[in-house]
Amino acid sequence: MMFDPILLHFLIVTVFSFLIGLEVKSYRNQYAKEKEQNYFFGDVRTYSFVGILGYVLFLIDNSLHLLYLAGFLSITLLYAILYRQNLLEKKRSILLYIVMLLVYSFGALIVTEPIWVSALLYVSIVFILNANRGVEKYVKDINIDEFETLGKMILLSAVILPLLPDTKSIPYIPLSPFKIWLAVVVISGISYGGYILQKYIFPSKGYFLTGILGGLYSSTATTVVLAQKNKRIDGYGVIDAAIIAATSVMYLRLIVIAFLFNVETAKKLLLPFSVLAFSGLVISLFYLKKREKKAMHTEIVDKNPLELKTAFIFAFLFVSMMVLTQYVTQHYGESGLEILSFIVGFTDIDPFVLSILTGKFNVSSEQIMVAVMIAAGSNNLLKAIYALWFGGFKNSYKSALWITLLGLVTIAWGLEYEHIF
Secondary structure (H helix, E strand, C coil): CCCCHHHHHHHHHHHHHHHHHHHHHHHHHHHHHHCCCCCCCCCHHHHHHHHHHHHHHHHHCCCCCHHHHHHHHHHHHHHHHHHHHHHHCCCCCCHHHHHHHHHHHHHHHHHHCCHHHHHHHHHHHHHHHHCHHHHHHHHHHCCHHHHHHHHHHHHHHHHHHHHCCCCCCCCCCCCCHHHHHHHHHHHHHHHHHHHHHHHHHCCCCCHHHHHHHHHHHCHHHHHHHHHHHHHHCCCCHHHHHHHHHHHHHHHHHHHHHHHHHCHHHHHHHHHHHHHHHHHHHHHHHHHCCCCCCCCCCCCCCCCCCCCHHHHHHHHHHHHHHHHHHHHHHHHHHHHHHHHHHHHHCCCCHHHHHHHHHHCCCCCCHHHHHHHHHHHHHHHHHHHHHHHHHHHCHHHHHHHHHHHHHHHHHHHHHHHCHHHHC
8 A cells, every 4th residue: 555645754754753853852861961051942742843833834835835934934033032041051053943944845856856855864863962972072172273175185185186187288297187186185085084993993903903093094104213212221022013913904005096997907907906905914813813902003204194285295196106207207117117116115105106006108007007016015125124213123023024025925926916816
């Protein structure tokens, strides 16, 4: 039997409004226990009737909806009277007024939009009301400047991307300005995700998790910080594990980047990088037998990867690597690209990897795969040097040895790719 649409909509609005009224009651009980008693706007029945009222008024006047607008103004007027009383007692809150307006909007929403929109609104209201405690906890620890930087980056990207031409208009650069900036935004976003996880979501969770999350952001920076910590505490097996884990995660990160920008090359990198990542993680787990006695916080970076200065520097390096790669491939061919890949590995490899994955050079996907592997391998050699330099030979030789081995295997696998397959 098919339900009449009007009856179905009425039932949905009534149920959603009633359930939100229950959530509001729970929120009020919690709120009153923690803070001074405030004047609140309505109870469970009030929210139920407000939802029904919005639906009925929207149906009665289905052309101009003046009655529906009048209902909205009436609720606002009633709350204004209540809010005035709250202000006299130096109590301020419009949260429940906003929730009531959202409940009132169910009537119009259920008629004009698909049912899932109303369901999504209901779930969002319930989630946010229940997330009050968790939100307050994180807000206390958040550096607002970092999220202002995120807003600036989003705004700048939204403004810049539509204006940039999606045609190859820059000499010696086989990529359009639009795709260049889009690539910068994507890579910065991946780094930002690891940065937020490490700094806010999983702080003070121990060295090993710090190494894994740091590998999502920058395995090189993670290696330096952990090696310094290793030197101060005179050697620690779990830090060796964390350093090796950071490099292992780097392989997984490069797989994701490759799939985002060059699927054909990514498929070729999937097997070797997965094997190397798995091997590194197994080795790191071996050193976890010497666990830390307590969770300790290790700050990997102090700069937001979405800072405009950082993004523009990355864009400059990206374009520079693209020009250099274009020159090398044209004049020195495959051997020149391999040498360049090895040299670039002793710097930040992301701009080079991104340039080789996105650029339309006169090289095959196999050559691109080899170049990425050589760069990743030589970057491991750099991290091994950093581990010994900042951590001391006595404290960091084990992690440096394994990172070096992973680097050499990566380079050898890349160079012997055609023979292996």
